[in-house]
Amino acid sequence: MIIPTYEMINISKKHHQRHNHFKLVVFSFDGFRPDYITVERTPNLYDIAKNGVQGIMRSTFVTKTFPNHQSIVTGLYEPYHGIVNNKFIDPLTKQPFSVNNDSWFWWDQHNISVPIYIANQYYESNRYSISLQWPGSISNYTDGYHLDHRERVHYLENYQSNVDFFHLIDVLMKWLTDPIKPANLAFVYFQQPDETAHQYGPFSDEVYEQVQLIDKVVGYFQQQLLKMNLAHLTNVIYLSDHGMSEIRSERSLYIDKCDKYYPGLKYELYGSSPTWSAIPISAPKLSSQKSSELAKSVRDALNDCSHKYYNGKFSVYLQEEIADEFHYKNNIRILPLFIISExxxxxxxxDVGYRPKGYPIWGNHGYNSSLPSMQPLFLAKGPRFKTSYSHPIPFENIDLYPLMLNLLDIPLKHFPTTNGTFEHVHQMLIYQLYLNDDKFTMSLNVFFYLISGFMIIFLAGFCFVCISGRIEKNYLRNSIDSSSSSSTSKRLINYLKKISNGQQNEQRYRMFANERPTSHLDSSDDDDDNNGEDELFNRNRHQQKAINKNQLTDIDWDILGTGLDIDLVGQLKNETSNGQNIVKRNEYLDISSDNTSDNNDNVDRPSSKSKRKNEIISLLITDDDDDDCNNMNDKEIKIKINNEEFENLISETNVITNNNNKVIE
Structure with missing residues (x-):
């Protein structure tokens, strides 16, 4: 009991050092809309939504694939980690971004991005993360403090356009259960149904087929968890990066016509529909704007063109004019101008002649993240998540970063650079540890110290009771065996008085011949007394008097050491209402139970041989108990008794002692 108490005291101290036994797996299904889930089409995902956690999540803006995947794992808005679109340019290097470029220059623009799969490995050396096709995991990252050291995800499989989804699950389970370096965190990316929805539209049969395939993959993963005995240890998040909107051919806009309507208007576009970043080159010739306000001149010309020829279906903003709710400015990669369509x-x-496979219908995303069509999927299930819970508070995908840190038992204070807010999502957990809260840690310490203190007091009390009982049980024997003065006899009598008051019917005390006290005689029992023989005889008569429960303390304790074997409790139990004489057996006195009767005075005197033995015993006892310096030694005793009697008595005493020792054992 002491060991677990000690461990409880140190839980909060060692909490950040222990290896977390829960695993976390995050699946991303690109472009998966929440309304794809039905009981008929997606029974596995439907069951998760019904029995696990579902929530209303919001993507970061712009609602594109690569920026949102980087925001999910870093907890940062797009201008902070630097991936501002699927396609963009860095104005300093004039180089375009490519998703296959593993340079941290692109994925960690400001040296502040610490993806959760990297934080997991930095936090403890025995933690390993998995990335299966996750965008951005091909790069290396710092821990947010030491810029001279970068690390990649431990288990990595790069993107393959024709990969078998079930193969991804097999690889995932292999790395989760690796016998030497088992991973505790995994991020898995599926390019469907986004890839199909771009070609056929979000509500096409082709997309629904991909949705059903995704659901089968989820079912296969759950079976593997059960097979590997990991279901009760694995928290799983199923999400998407964004939603999907339907586009028709009549809603496709080509803004090169504005160049004809506004001669001299020139600009460069970087990005992909429906969001573009632009660098102004020249203003219209008829523009009244000064050259120093080139960006405003181009903005005004494009907005005017939109209202006159496109019914205002697209808008142009200066970067600083972008609404704060989008958290999409203050980054040179966004460029001076920003264009977005409705x-x-x-x-x-x-028009370059490209037509999707489902033309005249196709799908696209990138719009305002608050639109229902852009809402991504969020489901969760596992030992740390509530069951049958619908999260009532809308949240952003950047809020998943502190949530995942919590699921991994990583204090937020170790990786504080995040735009996410844990308070937006913590209600979906069965229990949550505010690992960044020192007050919580202090409260935890106080709680464990109180529990430990109570346990120590309880154990001390328990041990005291046990030891006291042991002392009480052995007190009589210890008192008898001690070689103290006659005060021992007084303490013994007082102790027996105490016992007789409360424990007369429960305690049994048995005196053996070899357990005689060393100081049972007072000054009146000195061997020099000529009436020693009569005194012993009188004692025997006194000891044979009947005693009842209330007379227990009147026993003459001088009988101790004379070889009497007394069973007080047995005599008390056998005592009748009229009283019964105590029967004593003296190893040296020829007194048997046949000599006792109701008349206490009717006791035969011992024989002459017995008298001689009593005299010898009295000499031995007096010699052993006398505190004076003039004790008789064995030689002096042998003077008074012949050698033969002395040797016979010693031999007889040893036999009795050995027999009594056997009884004790």
């Missing part, structure tokens, strides 16, 4: 419209510079 929901359901595509905007491109000119």
């Amino acid at each position: 929901e359901g419209y595509d905007v491109n510079y000119k």
